[in-house]
Amino acid sequence: MSDEAVEKAVDDWMDDNRPNKDKDLSEYHRYTYSKFIFIMVCLAITVLVAGYAVSIGEYTISFTDTYVRIWEHITGNVTHDIDDAVIWNMRLPRVIGGILAGAALAVCGVSMQSMLKNPLADTYTTGISSGASLGATLAICAGVTVIGGDYSVVINAFLFSLVPMMMILSVSKMKNASVTTIIMAGIAVMYLFNACNTVLKLWATDEALANVYSWSVGSLTGLSWADVTVMSAFVIPGIIIIQMISGQLNKLMMGDDYAKTLGVNVEAFRLVCLLITSMVAASVVCFTGLIGFIGLVCPHVARMFIGSDNRLLLIASAAFGSALLLTADVIGRVIISPNTLQVGVVTAFIGAPVFLYLIVKNKKTGW
Template identity: 55%
Template structure:
């Protein structure tokens, strides 16, 4: 966890230096400190660092932390190493909501947040459908996964139909949103994302002991007084809210919620009391590192962070499969 904090500090400082205006790492942190203390020396430099570059980095930290912890929760309640925050169909629901707003202009709101609100509300639909099905058929991992897959295919089909009808400019907008980016958030957006993510992380950390008991098997957990079905549904709701909030502002950023918990397990094991905070830090470090790579590898061309996380996540996950011990979930 200490290593992840050091990585975040170094990568954040490096990312601030990248741009048309050259700024040193130490100078960037000095500007941030001066802004916090109200001792602004250079207003132009303060604007570049605080208003232009820092929001992207903070968004990456918050989004990475939220997706990683959501991944921990999903893998724990479903006891499936392939589970991630999007297993519930959150990504497909958000994608349909955003596509609906971009291509047809149909949204629950107007203005700059039309796409965000649409994506958020439709992202919650699959989670509520899954919870309803789980209530009827018992909240077993198999039922929840199958319901999530079914909802995902339905929303993906509807999104494809909208794309076929879309104008070229609208289709380009949909594609840009689906790739995932950290560049389109403001401080007010970050505040909203951070509130939801922090509450979700605290709640999942609070449930970490029960998740450890659940890992021993449903029967053992019930024998120890845990309502297994309710625990799964509560965790599902928390994951849905965190994931939907992040996705609605950043678009679809894959592999962070899937890979981050697996990497952390290699170092600290499967105890959720430590896995949750460690994954939180590693996910944040992974996200801003991926964004930094995307901004520098083909500079001045910028690759969206969603592309980089997929490039990194695929080979890394394959390596984890080869290296994984059978008792890593122990």
């Protein structure tokens, strides 16, 4: 569009006497409200599903009573000791952990897709998940741990999930390293770690294999308040920081050259984004195991309603990620009750068709 065309469009918009002014304003407000409606709907679903998730189990608590018991605990007026113990000590950590995990993985997906300008980027394509899997497999199958104790698997998974990040950061510092180079480095690391995992499993006992499988499919089972506290210490500050730099992410999405003209130190900024995103994703994966497709699906669904402005997209993706992960967890708990289908399996059933759709779509069009 020429400069004259742009100036004419601006003049037409500023003209108070133009015939379609009220209609244009109405459409703009409707478009703006739809974004906030999407976010509010996601938050409402999260609250409702959380209440239902707390109510189901061997010890039944009614849907409405869950909110009453939670309010009583918060206000210090506990009237049902058993209900309070079941909700706060056994079920609520799982729900809060699911909310944090869903929001974190979705935000990490938005961040990676924006800074790498690739619609298929998430914790899997950058090797973070495969690194965590290798750390957990080493601890379970070979007994190789950094520290002993109850958190040996968690610590191993966390530390090894940072190894791909360090390798990608090293590659990104190379002269003239492109975004494609960074993505391919992540994929190469993923295949290498997956091969190491396979070798370890060949030598593992049946019990160790069962434990590795249970961890690798992803689950919210067994989360405690201690786990949620540690997760929160990384997830909440990480999401806040990513939200604060969302304007810079918008500039980076327009291309490295364009971002540089706006004063962005592209290389340094991308390193910081990779570091923060990797730390947030690693803090989730080491506790929940490998929960796939949340970081891939949620940003794209949210983008359909919100658009590509990261300032709102990050918030919307976090809200949708929490709602989706909690819903998937509830589906896994009730669909084959009294047995449980791990949440990672449910999200894979949801995410795989979307992933295939994205591949087919991007074969013909850019992102």
